[in-house]
Amino acid sequence: MTLNRREFLLKAAALSGAGALFMMPPDLRALASTGAAGTTGRAGGMARPVILPDARKVDSRLGIDSCIWNWRSDADPNGARPANYYEASLSEWPSFASLPGDLTCDVVVVGGGLLGASTALHLAEAGVDVVLVEKDNLGSAASGRNGGQMTPGLARWKASAVAESLPPDEAKRLWRFVSVEAMELVDQIAARYDLDCDRKRGHVTAAILSAHMGALVADADARRALGDGNVSIVGPNELQEYVRSDNYRGGAIDAIGGQIHPLALLRGLAFGLVELGGRVYEGTEVMSVKEAVDTTVVTTPFGRIKARRAVVLAVHASTFRFVPGHSTTLPFFTYVGVTPPLPTDLRDLMPADLPVYDTQLQIDYYRAVRNNRLLFGGEGTGSSWSVKEVNRYLRKRINAVFPQLANPELEYAWGGVCDMTLHGAADCRRSGGKVPVYMVHGWSGHGVAQTVRIGKAISDDVTGRNDDFGMLTHIDHAELPLGRHLAPVAIPLMKSALGVMSVLKPGSLISF
Numbered sequence: 001m002t003l004n005r006r007e008f009l010l011k012a013a014a015l016s017g018a019g020a021l022f023m024m025p026p027d028l029r030a031l032a033s034t035g036a037a038g039t040t041g042r043a044g045g046m047a048r049p050v051i052l053p054d055a056r057k058v059d060s061r062l063g064i065d066s067c068i069w070n071w072r073s074d075a076d077p078n079g080a081r082p083a084n085y086y087e088a089s090l091s092e093w094p095s096f097a098s099l100p101g102d103l104t105c106d107v108v109v110v111g112g113g114l115l116g117a118s119t120a121l122h123l124a125e126a127g128v129d130v131v132l133v134e135k136d137n138l139g140s141a142a143s144g145r146n147g148g149q150m151t152p153g154l155a156r157w158k159a160s161a162v163a164e165s166l167p168p169d170e171a172k173r174l175w176r177f178v179s180v181e182a183m184e185l186v187d188q189i190a191a192r193y194d195l196d197c198d199r200k201r202g203h204v205t206a207a208i209l210s211a212h213m214g215a216l217v218a219d220a221d222a223r224r225a226l227g228d229g230n231v232s233i234v235g236p237n238e239l240q241e242y243v244r245s246d247n248y249r250g251g252a253i254d255a256i257g258g259q260i261h262p263l264a265l266l267r268g269l270a271f272g273l274v275e276l277g278g279r280v281y282e283g284t285e286v287m288s289v290k291e292a293v294d295t296t297v298v299t300t301p302f303g304r305i306k307a308r309r310a311v312v313l314a315v316h317a318s319t320f321r322f323v324p325g326h327s328t329t330l331p332f333f334t335y336v337g338v339t340p341p342l343p344t345d346l347r348d349l350m351p352a353d354l355p356v357y358d359t360q361l362q363i364d365y366y367r368a369v370r371n372n373r374l375l376f377g378g379e380g381t382g383s384s385w386s387v388k389e390v391n392r393y394l395r396k397r398i399n400a401v402f403p404q405l406a407n408p409e410l411e412y413a414w415g416g417v418c419d420m421t422l423h424g425a426a427d428c429r430r431s432g433g434k435v436p437v438y439m440v441h442g443w444s445g446h447g448v449a450q451t452v453r454i455g456k457a458i459s460d461d462v463t464g465r466n467d468d469f470g471m472l473t474h475i476d477h478a479e480l481p482l483g484r485h486l487a488p489v490a491i492p493l494m495k496s497a498l499g500v501m502s503v504l505k506p507g508s509l510i511s512f
């Protein structure tokens with residue numbers, strides 16, 4: 001499908017129901033009609049991201065936090081930093097320049113992960129003059145480093161918790177939002193912008209104890225009560241049609257979740273944003289956000305940006321920097337590795353090609369990616385593990401699940417930072433000022449699809465289309481005083497406590 005810029009804008013506007021061209025500020029309308037390059041912080045047009053047949057051995061062009069790392073088995077330890085699997089398996093991608101100086105716009109989105117990019121894209125589709133600023137590069141943090149598994153729920157908040165916490169109609173509405181709507185939105189965006197993200201539908205939760213089957217049935221039943229009949233329960237023999245490991249006693253098959261190449265999705269969102277004239281600035285760290293009478297002002301080392309309508313903090317585990325008072329989240333580190341192409345055909349081990357989570361306290365999750373490689377993730381730690389520890393841990397876990405693979409090496413491994421709330425639901429807030437500040441954090445290790453959906457909800461809130469974001473702000477969160485500072489101690493303590501609980505209540509699904 002090839003569209004010129006004007007056709008593209010009209011199509012996006014029609015599909016988003018926004019009448020985008022007519023609501024656009026005059027400078028963007030002029031861009032749309034002339035087909036001139038957008039004010040993207042760099043010259044020239046922008047190509048869609050392309051997923052390569054296999055990952056290459058390349059150095060990373062992404063800046064990353066000093067507390068996380070990428071490793072590749074044959075990379076020169078004294079050389080440049082290797083790319084992680086996702087970056088290495090995508091076509092070349094340009095960087096965006098830093099903020100050139102002071103400017104004014106309708107909305108500033110801070111943070112170039114899935115949440116920030118989705119919010120900015122939806123605002124641009126609605127004709128809002130939006131600027132996206134990122135301190136490193138788009139996809140430098142969790143959105144370019146996660147497991148790529150798409151599961152329903154508000155982060156870790158499952159159907160039963162939603163049903164217990166809210167009146168029935170609100171629970172149904174919230175569940176639909178974080179399940180069907182979240183998954184469908186990802187698919188709609190991919191279709192709208194003709195993106196290839198290796199999106200596949202279907203997801204397996206495999207029970208490591210027979211006692212966990214009751215909890216899987218209860219969760220499927222809670223989903224059904226909320227109007228979602230997309231999950232079915234299978235016994236140990238039927239599970240073999242999905243995953244051939246002796247570790248499991250049965251499982252749940254979810255028809256709407258699945259998997260995706262998360263960095264391809266993120267770059268696809270950015271592609272759409274730039275096509276619509278949204279401005280993106282990388283290497284631009286936001287130092288402060290201040291609400292004044294008629295504007296909210298974002299300060300960076302290169303200048304100030306005045307927002308006329310809203311500021312969106314999509315900075316995930318860094319949100320604590322901008323939130324006064326006690327935090328509601330604890331940061332933690334978590335890890336992913338990818339094997340080289342394997343001699344055993346992974347379709348023999350995962351015949352349905354669906355990604356798998358298990359039900360352990362410290363879950364294993366895995367899926368096949370291009371060229372018969374296995375992507376495997378797990379663990380959550382209070383302090384960052386070394387490459388050696390991660391290699392040892394992930395290889396041990398792969399061997400425990402699939403001894404048939406004869407203990408494969410890892411070719412890529414990396415760490416990432418997440419933050420968690422006490423009950424596992426993402427914490428969504430909006431300040432009460434005239435030019436409000438929105439923020440979402442506490443993803444609790446989940447959120448690939450939900451970041452995209454919540455980004456749309458923020459955009460809809462700014463443009464007054466609906467109150468979906470308001471629904472999310474009503475969820476209560478416990479404060480975790482000093483959570484950030486205590487994480488290296490609190491995370492292991494919490495895991496020990498959860499471990500004791502899982503022994504005392506073997507039928508409960510308790511996972512970190």
Ligand SMILES: Cc1cc2nc3c(=O)[nH]c(=O)nc-3n(C[C@H](O)[C@H](O)[C@H](O)COP(=O)(O)OP(=O)(O)OC[C@H]3O[C@@H](n4cnc5c(N)ncnc54)[C@H](O)[C@@H]3O)c2cc1C
Binds near residue numbers: 115377418449
């Ligand atoms: C290793 C790992 C595995 C995971 N696996 C899964 C999975 O399989 N399935 C799933 O659903 N979820 C998974 N997650 C969670 C998921 O990745 C996150 O929920 C999601 O990516 C959060 O997106 P985000 O845009 O809010 O945050 P991020 O992707 O972290 O983006 C935040 C951005 O803000 C930028 N930023 C921070 N501070 C500033 C500042 N002051 N100024 C400007 N920019 C700033 C950062 O550089 C970053 O790019 C995983 C996470 C990790 C780390």
